[in-house]
Amino acid sequence: MLQQIAKRFLTAIPSVIGVIIITFLLTRVLPGDTAAYFAGPAATPAAIDEVRKQLGLDLPLSQQFIRYTIDLVHGNLGQSLTTGQPVVSDIAARLPASGELTLLGLVVSMLIAVPLGILAAVKQGSLIDHACRIVATAGVSLPVFFTGLVLVYVFYYLLGWAPPPLGRLDVFYSAPPTVTGFYLIDSLIAGDLETFRAALAQLALPAITLGLFALAPIARMTRASMLAVLASDFVRTARASGLSTRMVIVTYAFRNAMLPVITTLGMVFSFLLGANVLVEKVFAWPGVGSYAVEALIASDYAPVQGFVLVMAILYILLNLFIDILYGVIDPRVRLEG
Amino acid sequence: MDRRTFLKSGTAGAALAGSAVAAPAIWSPAQAQARQETLLIVSESGPNNIDIQGVGTNVPGYEASWNSYDRLITHAMKTLPDGTQYYDRDKIVPELAEDMSVSDMSATFKLRKDATFHDGAPVTAKDVKWSLDRSVSVGGFPAFQMSAGSLTKPEQFVIVDDYTVRVDFLRKDRLTIPDLAVIVPCVINSELVKKHAAANDPWGLEYTKQNEAGGGAYKIVRWTPGTEVVYERNDAWKNGALPKIKRVIWRMVPSAGNRRALLERGDADISYDLPNKDFAELKQDGKLKIVSTPYSNGIQYIGMNVTMAPFDNLKVRQAVAYAIPYQKIMDVVLFGLAKPMFGAPPGTPPSVSWPQPHSYNTDLAKAKQLLTEAGFPNGFETVISFDLGFAGVNEPLCVLVQESLAQIGIKTTIDKIPGANWRTELNKKSMPLFTNVFSGWLDYPEYFFYWCYHGQNSVFNTMNYKSPEMDKLIDGARATAAVGDTANYDKDVEGFVDLAFHDIPRIPLYQPYVNVAMQKNISGYQYWFHRRLDYRALVKA
Numbered sequence: 001m002l003q004q005i006a007k008r009f010l011t012a013i014p015s016v017i018g019v020i021i022i023t024f025l026l027t028r029v030l031p032g033d034t035a036a037y038f039a040g041p042a043a044t045p046a047a048i049d050e051v052r053k054q055l056g057l058d059l060p061l062s063q064q065f066i067r068y069t070i071d072l073v074h075g076n077l078g079q080s081l082t083t084g085q086p087v088v089s090d091i092a093a094r095l096p097a098s099g100e101l102t103l104l105g106l107v108v109s110m111l112i113a114v115p116l117g118i119l120a121a122v123k124q125g126s127l128i129d130h131a132c133r134i135v136a137t138a139g140v141s142l143p144v145f146f147t148g149l150v151l152v153y154v155f156y157y158l159l160g161w162a163p164p165p166l167g168r169l170d171v172f173y174s175a176p177p178t179v180t181g182f183y184l185i186d187s188l189i190a191g192d193l194e195t196f197r198a199a200l201a202q203l204a205l206p207a208i209t210l211g212l213f214a215l216a217p218i219a220r221m222t223r224a225s226m227l228a229v230l231a232s233d234f235v236r237t238a239r240a241s242g243l244s245t246r247m248v249i250v251t252y253a254f255r256n257a258m259l260p261v262i263t264t265l266g267m268v269f270s271f272l273l274g275a276n277v278l279v280e281k282v283f284a285w286p287g288v289g290s291y292a293v294e295a296l297i298a299s300d301y302a303p304v305q306g307f308v309l310v311m312a313i314l315y316i317l318l319n320l321f322i323d324i325l326y327g328v329i330d331p332r333v334r335l336e337g
Numbered sequence: 338m339d340r341r342t343f344l345k346s347g348t349a350g351a352a353l354a355g356s357a358v359a360a361p362a363i364w365s366p367a368q369a370q371a372r373q374e375t376l377l378i379v380s381e382s383g384p385n386n387i388d389i390q391g392v393g394t395n396v397p398g399y400e401a402s403w404n405s406y407d408r409l410i411t412h413a414m415k416t417l418p419d420g421t422q423y424y425d426r427d428k429i430v431p432e433l434a435e436d437m438s439v440s441d442m443s444a445t446f447k448l449r450k451d452a453t454f455h456d457g458a459p460v461t462a463k464d465v466k467w468s469l470d471r472s473v474s475v476g477g478f479p480a481f482q483m484s485a486g487s488l489t490k491p492e493q494f495v496i497v498d499d500y501t502v503r504v505d506f507l508r509k510d511r512l513t514i515p516d517l518a519v520i521v522p523c524v525i526n527s528e529l530v531k532k533h534a535a536a537n538d539p540w541g542l543e544y545t546k547q548n549e550a551g552g553g554a555y556k557i558v559r560w561t562p563g564t565e566v567v568y569e570r571n572d573a574w575k576n577g578a579l580p581k582i583k584r585v586i587w588r589m590v591p592s593a594g595n596r597r598a599l600l601e602r603g604d605a606d607i608s609y610d611l612p613n614k615d616f617a618e619l620k621q622d623g624k625l626k627i628v629s630t631p632y633s634n635g636i637q638y639i640g641m642n643v644t645m646a647p648f649d650n651l652k653v654r655q656a657v658a659y660a661i662p663y664q665k666i667m668d669v670v671l672f673g674l675a676k677p678m679f680g681a682p683p684g685t686p687p688s689v690s691w692p693q694p695h696s697y698n699t700d701l702a703k704a705k706q707l708l709t710e711a712g713f714p715n716g717f718e719t720v721i722s723f724d725l726g727f728a729g730v731n732e733p734l735c736v737l738v739q740e741s742l743a744q745i746g747i748k749t750t751i752d753k754i755p756g757a758n759w760r761t762e763l764n765k766k767s768m769p770l771f772t773n774v775f776s777g778w779l780d781y782p783e784y785f786f787y788w789c790y791h792g793q794n795s796v797f798n799t800m801n802y803k804s805p806e807m808d809k810l811i812d813g814a815r816a817t818a819a820v821g822d823t824a825n826y827d828k829d830v831e832g833f834v835d836l837a838f839h840d841i842p843r844i845p846l847y848q849p850y851v852n853v854a855m856q857k858n859i860s861g862y863q864y865w866f867h868r869r870l871d872y873r874a875l876v877k878a
Contacts, residue, residue, distance in 0.1 A: 036760040045764060045796075047477050054392060081393060083562030084385045084546050090562070149594055157598045164604040165595045167564060171377055171586045284590040286564040294382075294563065297756060 008323060012316040019312040020072070020305075024065055027301040034081065034300065055081075068305075077309070078302030082294055087306040091288055095310070096181025097168055098280070098287030102272045104184075104203055105210025106265070113215045114261070117222025121230060122249060132219055140216035144275045148209040148282035155205060163201045167284045173198045206283040213275055214268045221264040225257040232256075259330055266322040270315055374583040376859075376877055378870065379590045379605040383566060387557060388545035389520050390472055390479045399520050400869035401566060404585075406523035406551035407576050409434045409446050409465065409502075410514070414863055414874075421630055422863040422874070426780045429514060432576050433460060433524055433552075444514060448500040452575050454526040454552040462496045467527035469494040469504070471540045479521045485779065486516020509819035512779055519778050520867055526550040554580050554873045564589060568872065580873040581861075600625055600854055606877065607870065609853040612729050616852040617672035626857055629850040630864040631676045634785050635776025636692050637730075639738065639844040644801045645769045647719075651840065652711035657770075658697040658844045659704035662741040666846060670733045674852060678845035687834040689827045691782035692848050695838045705745045716746020722771040726756025731772055734846075738772075766801045773799055774849060778866045782830050783814040790837055800842035807836055 035052035052058050056067065071078060077087035113136075120132035155162040163170055168183055176186040176195050183199035229235060230253055238248045277289035288307055295303035384398035387405070391398075413428040431437060434446035452460040470491040473483045483489065487510040495503040506513055516522075525545065533544035544550070549557040554577065555568040568585040588605075590596045597615050599605035601624065611619075620627045639661060641648040648654055663679040681694040708716065721739060723731035732753070739749045749770065754762050762768060775797050777784050788795050791811050792803040814829035837843075851868045861874040 036758075036764065047481060048764070050476055051393065080562075082385050082395075084391075085562055093561075149592070152595060152598060157602060160602070164599050164602065165592075166379075166588055166590065166599070166604075171375075171565075171588060172371060281591045282595065284588065284592070284595065286561070290591065291563060 004327075005320065005324070008320050012320075015316065016309075016312060019309060020069070021065075023305045023308040024068060027304050028061060028064075072309075077306035080295060080303045081300045082303070083291075087302050090291060090303065091306055091310055094286055094288045094291050097285060098273070098276055098289060100182045100184065101203065101206055101279070101285060101287060102210065102269065102276055104207040105214065105272055106269055108207050108211030109214035109218055109268070110265070112211065113218035114222050116215075117219040118226055118249065118254065120219070120223045121226030124227065129223075132223065136216035136219045139212040139214075142212070143278070144209055144213050145278040145282050147212055148206065148279055151205045151209055152282065162205050163198070165205070165283045166202075167286055168199060168202055169195070170198055170202065206279050206285060209279050209282075210272055210275060214272055217264050217268050218261065222257065222261050225260045226253060229253045229257040255329070259326065262322060262325055262329065266318055269318060273311065273314070371584075373877065376582045376585045376872065376875060377604070377606045378585065378587040379596045379599055379608045380587065381589065381591055381593070381596070381610050383563060383587065383589045384560070385562065386546045387549055387560060387566075388542065389523060390475050390525075390540075391542050391546050392475075392477060394478070396869070399867055400587075401549075401557060401560075402523060402551075403520050403865075403867065403869060404555045404568065404872050405549045405553040405557050406525065407433045407452075407460075407553050408518060408520075408523055410437060410518045412518055412866075417630075421628055422861070423630065424863065424865050426515070426633075426866075429518060433465070439514065442509075443503050443505045444517075445497065445501060445503045448502070449575060450500055452552060453573055454529070454550070455556050455571060456526065456529060457573075458526060458528060460524060460552055461499050462502045463499075464527045465502045465524050466494045466496050467531075468525040469502075469522055471525065472522050475540055475542065482519060482521045482778070483516065485784070486510060486512040486514075488513060488516060488522075510815075511818045511821075512781065512784065515779050523551065526552065555585060577873065581876045582872060585872050600856070603856060606859055607853065607855040607875075609851070609870065611852065611854060613670070613672045613674045613852070616674055616854065619854055624857075626855050626859065628853045628855075628862050628864075629674055631848040631850055632776045632868065633864075633866055634691065634778075634780045635774060635848060636678060636845045637675075637734075637772065637774040637847055637849055639846060640768075640771050640773060640799045641842060641844075642766060642769050642799075642801050643842045644766075647711070647713060647717055648769060650711050652707045653713065654841045655697075656704045656707035656711065656745065657742065657747070658695075658841050659700045659707065660741050660745050660747070661697070661844060661846070662699055662737050663697075663846065664699065665737055665741075666734055669737065670730055671847065671849075674850045675847040676850070678847050687831045687838070689782070689830045691785055691830070691834065692845065693834065695841075695845060697838075697841070697844065699741070701741075701744055708745055708747075713746070716748065718748045718750075719769050720752050721749045722752040722754055722762065722768045724756055724759040724773065725753045726759060727774075728753070730849075734772055760796070763799050764796050766799065768799075771799065772846075780866060781818070782834070783811060783818060786811045786833050786837070787815065789843070790833065802840070802842040804836070804840065807833060807840075810836065 035048050035055060035057055056064065059067070068078070075088065077091070079085070080087050080090055083090055116132045116135070120129040123129060152162070152165050156165060169175060173195055176183060176190045176192055179186050179189050184196060184203070187196040187199055235248060235253050238252050273289070276287060277293055279285065280287045280290035281293065288310070292304055292307035295307070380397070382395070382397055384395060384401045386394040386398045387401040388394065389399055389402040409432060410429050411432040412424040412426065413430045414422045415425040415428070417423045429437070433448060433452055435449045436447040438445050446465070448460060448462060448465065454460060472479050473489055473491060474480070487507045489507065493505045493507065495505060497503050504517070529550045530541035530544055534541040552571070554571055554574045556571050557566060558569045559565070559567040566587040570580055570583050572579070590599065593611055593615065596605070596608045597611055597619070600608055616627060616629070619625050639657070641654050641657065643649055663677065667673060667675060667677055678692055678694045680698055681696040683696045685696055687693065708714070721735050723735050735751050739751060742749055763773070775789055777788065788797040790798060790802055790807055792805070792808045794801065794803065810829045810833040814826055814833065817826040817829060851864065853862055855862065858878040859875060860878065861876045863871050863874050865871055
């Protein structure tokens, strides 16, 4: 098992190097002049040159790249010009916010999509199957910022059930002492149920927005995979042996149908991280996605590079985790590894 | 003391202690009291640096500096006919200084003896000199703004004694004193910052970027970049009446729709950067208080590059000026929330004021005729550019202009330029036709014209316009203003306004409004030249 993990890590190294080079070059070809942007509205060309020098943007590209990699080795991702902070501390402060939201979004969509997919497969062609199809299609075709705005309009503006969309906590709460950076977990550790409730209330709408968006692939994949398994020999044997329907579906069919669903989950998780960008904008969520977008608008290279790098590493870890999970679910995969 | 009074004082003491303990309970839920004393501001973006003298401090950063640092002097307020509190350009009042005396070539400021910084250190002449030296020495925008008032050298700032500072003038310039009341020359706790300065950072810019080192009416107690800024009132503030609001929370809410929802639901107290359409609707609803004030010395305009054919032809420029759908822009793009800068009756002589409307109007027949006279009976093709950073206004505006120009045969394609790139493009002066907005902190006609029309060709002379006659009038106005020669000054101002309208390298469209929406129980809003909020005067009933 350890050997497998080490092997996987080795194969990830070239991808990371590739990501570093590509993000470096891509951010350089973006339109916009960082120096002109930060020299302020009344800058003279001399002042712009001064800022350019201060930022090291007057050096040739190769030298800029060498400086960047040396910094990277030292764990320094550079300074963000939009927030004025080191990128590492910015991302460290914001990653838990995005992580908490994405994970909860994934949980929400799993809670809805998996049972929906199973029901649709078991009762193929029934009303619930069509409902599954409609919900999945609608969820994936509505852009997340639209779903988000509609939810805010209905549940906050019209009904007043949801708290104001003001980020992770209402202004009159203070954040729980940081342990994991996840407010839900930290507030429980601190034993502060009031803050837990407030944080959960803030999370509800953005997590549902993300969840709706992720419904489709999970529900459809569960359904398809269940259909294939339900038609297989061992299920027929199980049925013929007189096992209860519940036992056949939950214990035998579902466990075998899970493998492709897990793969899909990994993929869904990564594209949820992407969809996060828009949801974070709508809900004023202080996550990494909104951070990267703001930096992009300001031609602020360092945070964009840092963001892409962190995301790439996250994807690699995620894929590794899924590989390991395969082994847990299906011993055959483990043996081959 | 008998038993009864002892018990009484005991309970009083306990109550006192109880309330003291309850103070941090601002953070416990459902504290109506805390909400009452806290002002919640929502806006699209927040500061990237809380020191205005830092490198690349953005506009929200100005607001943080304005409220947490003091200046030697500031402006008094006046009341406009519509009841809005508006800064009085011509009335300077003391802030940190308790007295100012201006002589021929210098100004002497006597400091308050009881003023302190937030860490308790007294504010002395040393701090003032250090801060002013810093403002002219750090380069970039701060030094540039100081130079607009002829303040460029540290030698100009002289310590007379512990509580007296003299500012020597380089030359006579009527902008020197107003320039000491803008945001940049704030007074910084020099001892505190010097402790954090380094050899490669002698002015401690890295420290003040993150840490506030002022003595202003509000202390910045927490700043989470991109998320929120939290201020607490400085109860030891001596430089004005103690503000009413105890705590200010400024949250960044990027979605305009949500900012509006927060206001309408009564969860946020103030917001000031909503789209015009929202403001127009909120105004009609009447649930909130909306204050609209024109930008001082600011104009949105259509510019034409006079060095590029065919805009080097005066008749072409005039034809364009007659083909702009002025009123439609006011109605459709701005929902009436702007002050028109067109439609003066033809033949109106220019007045000594700026901004003022010109006499061009939408007259397509006349435009067509001028275009024919210029030798373009069938029109021509060109590109109109705008800054995507302000697409909400710029995009519909350019579409309307495109439609209207097409009717006289000028075919335009629209070029959308990302906000980060806009300034670079302006600097290149290679766009033939564009829309842009300019506004100056110092509200003087010659200041506006110096930046926008003078042949020294600053970045704001986006039209690349050079005219010796214009330069003579602008330089004349600056010189006559400095010595108070009103008669010649008036002549020069009227002269350059007239010339700008005749040569029409840029077509003024309107003076934009600063729109601020607030709850009905909020009062005391003041309009400042920097257009950001001053928390000190705000009151929450």
